[in-house]
Amino acid sequence: MAFSTSRFLAILMKEFIQMRRDRMTFAMMIAIPIMQLMLFGFAINSDPRHLPTLVEVHDSGPFVRRFLAAMETSTYFDIRGTVAGSRDVDRVLKAGNANFVVTIPENFERDIIRGEKPVLLVAADASDPSTSGSATSALSVLAQNTINSLATGPLSYLASTPDAFSVVAHARYNPAAITSYNIVPGLLAVIISMTMVMITAIAIVRESERGTMETLLATPARAPEVMLGKIIPYVFIGYVQTCVFFILAFWVFAVPFAGPITPFIIGLNIFIIVNLALGFLFSTIAGNQMQAMQMSFFYMLPSILLSGFMFPFAAMPGWAQTIGLVIPSTHFMRILRKIMLKGADLPDIVPDLRALLIILAAVSILAMLRYKRTLD
Amino acid sequence: MTQETATPVIEVEGLVKKFGDKTVVDQFDINVPKGAIYGFLGPNGSGKTTTIRMLCGLLTPDAGSGRCLGYDILRQSDNIKEHVGYMTQKFSLYEDLTIRENLDFMARMYRVPDRKQKVDKALEELGLANRSHQQAGELSGGWKQRLALAACLLHGPDLLLLDEPTAGVDPKARRDFWDEIRRLSDAGVTVLVSTHYMDEAIQCDNIAYIAYGKKLIDGPARKIPEMVGLNTWRVEGPDLANLAADLEGSDGIEQVARFGSALHISGMDAKKLDNAVNPFRKDKRYTWTSKPAGLEEVFIHLMSGSTDNFAEKKAA
Secondary structure (H helix, E strand, O other), rough: OOHHHHHHHHHHHHHHHHHHOOHHHHHHHHHHHHHOOOOOHHHOOOOOOEOOOEEOOOOOOOHHHHHHHHHHOOEEEEEEEOOHHHHHHHHHHHHHOHHHEEOOOHHHHHHHHOOOOOOOOEOOOOOOHHHHHHHHHHHHHHHHHHHHHHHHHHHHHHHHOOOOOOOEEEEEEOOOOOHHHHHHHHHHHHHHHHHHHHHHHHHHHHHHHHHHHHHHHOOOOOOOHHHHHHHHHHHHHHHHHHHHHHHHHOOOOOOOOOOOOOHHHHHHHHHHHHHHHHHHHHHHOOOHHHHHHHHEEEEEEHHHHHOOOOOOOOHOOHHHHHHHHHHHHHHHHHHHHHHHHOOOOHHHHHHHHHHHHHHHHHHHHHHHHOOOOOOO | OOOOOOOOOHHHHHHHEEEEOEEEEEEEEEEEEOOOOEEOOOOOOHHHHHHHHHHHHOOOOOOOEEEOOOOOOOOHHHHHHHHHHEEEOOOOOOOOOOOHHHHHHOOOOOOOOOHHHHHHHHHHOOOOOHHOEEEEHHOOHHHHHHHHHHHHHHOOOOEEEEOOOOOOOHHHHHHHHHHHHHHHHHHOOOOEEEEEOOHOOOOEEEEEEEOEEEEEEEEEEEHHHHOOOOOEEEEEOOOOOHHHHHHHOOOOOOOEEEEEEEEEEEEEOOOHHHHHHHHOOOOOOEEEEEEEEOOOHHHHHHHOOOOOOHHHHHOO
16 A cells, blocks of 8 residues: 555646646746846846936035036936925925935035035935845945045145045955845745745545545545655656746856855745645645635735745844744745855855745655545 | 345445435445445435445445445445446536546546446447547437446446436436346346336336435335325316315315326225215216326325425424
C-alpha cells in the first residue's frame, strides 16, 4: 500500500493535459510577469526625478544662480518658476503644483561672503516621503558643490568653512541609486508567489467544484500521490515565468546578475515548491474557487508589504518583522538580492535556504494532514 | 447470517451518518449476497447517496460497522476502493479531457495491467472508438453515462456502486444500460444501484426502500408487495378525474393513483377498502377489478406513509 508511481504519473499527466487546454490561465501565467515587471519597474519609481519646483527669490547673485543651475542638472528638480511670499508657498504645495519650494532669503549672497552661514529654506511636500526623500538629501550636497565651485580667488576661504548640512551618500552595490535594481529582483519573488499560490489553490478546489474530486477520492489514490501529481506540473509554469522574467529584467532593465547560477536555481526550486504547497494548503481550507482566490489575495498583501519588497525589512517594527519571517517571499527576496546584486554564493544564502525549507516542511505537513481522503 | 452459502459482499450494521444535527442515515443494516442486483429506492434526500458513499469509504460513518468485499469499511477503505467501481450521480469524469484520456487516467489510477488494450477494448465496446479524441464535456447525457460506466468497469471490480445511473437518460439508453447490468450480474459482479424509476426497481433482485434516512423495507423484489400487504382495486371508465375526487378521503382508501387510463385505489385494510369502493361499483360505466398491489403502488404508499424525520424534529 505504498506510494504508487503509476497513480502519481496518471495525475501528473492529467494536470498537464488540463493545463494545456486551459489557454486563458496559461496566457495569464505568462502575462502576469510581463505586466508586473512593467508596472513596478517603470511606473512605480521610488526615486522619482524631475519633480516640479518653485523658487521664492529674495536675493540674487552668482551663488543663487549657480545653486539653481545645480538643482536642475541634478535632474531631481525641475524649476518651473517663482512664487511671491510665504502664503503663495503654502498654496502651491497644498495644491500639489510643486513638490518643492526653495526660498532664497534676503541678503543671502552678502551673508555667505561674510561667513554668516545663511539658511536656505526648502519646503518639501512630504506627504509621500519616498517622493521627496532622495531629492531632499541631494540638496545639501548641491549646496556644498555650489560653494566649492565658487570658492576661488578672494572667496577661497569659504571652501574651508564646515557645512553642517553636507551629507555623504554612499550607495554600495547600486551607486547610481537606480530603483529598478532593487525592485526588479524582488519582483521575481512576488510574481512566483502570486501566481503559484493562486493557481494550485484553484486547481484543486476546481476538482471539488466540478465533482471530479469524488471520482478521484473513489480511486485508491494516496494523499502524496495527489499532492505531488498536482503540484509538479506547475513547477514548470514557474520555470517559464522565471525565463520571461529574466528576458525582461536583462533586456529592459539591464539588471545585473552578479552571482553564480547554481545557488539561484536551488533557491528558485525550493521557493516554487513552498508556494505550491501553500496553495495546496489553501485549497484544503477553501470551499470554492472564489474563496481560494480570496485567500490567495489575502496572502498577497503581507507577502508584498512585509517581505522587504516595498519597504526595508530592518525598518519595520518587530511584530511586522516576525510576520515577515514566516513568509517565504521574504527569504527568497534576500536570496535574489544577495545573488543578483551582491554576487553572493551558496554559503551566503544558507540561512535563507534553511528558513525556506523549514517553512516548506511545516506547510507540507499541514497540507497533508488537512487533505481529506473522504468527502466529510 | 453465516448459514448463507457464500459470505455476503456487503454486510453492514447500524450505520449512522450525521451532518450537523441532521441524521441523514439512521441505523442502516444491509446484507448483499454475491452477484445480486440490489436496488436502493427512496425519495430525494433519503440518504441513498450518503449510504453508498459510506460503503466505498468516501464518507466516514459516525456509528456502525461492517464489511464490504471482506474488508472492514472503517479501516480498510483503501482495499475496498481497489475492488469497487463507483459511478457517481453527477457525471464526474474530466470534461476537459478526451474520452480516451479519461479512460486512460482511470486505468492508471487502478493500475490496470495491459492498459492500452483494455482502453481500446472499452472504446470499441462503447462504440466510441472513432470519437475517442472528443472531449468528454461535449458528450450527451446518455453517452456520458455509458462512458462513466465503462470507466468504472476498467479494473474489473467485484462490486459496482451505481448512484442513480440513469437519471436524465432516454428509455432506449436505459434499457441498454440495464442489459449490461444484468450481464455483469450474471458474470458474478455484485451491483448496488439507487434509482427513482419503478421499471428499474422491478429489474432488481432485491430492494431496500429508504426514506428520510431510515430503511423501511428490505427484501426480494417479488415479495415486497406481499410484505407490505397493500390491497388494490383497479377501475377503468370515463371521467376518472371526478371519480378520483369522489373516492379520495373515504374511510379505508389510503391512496388513489392514476395509471394511464385506469385508477388504482389502495388501502391496507381489505374490508374497509371494499366497503368504501362498493357504492361506486354500481355505476355500470366502470369496470372494477381487484388485484394484488404492484411495486409502484407500494412505493407511493410507503413514501406517503413515511414521516420526514427532519420535520418531525422541528415539531418535537
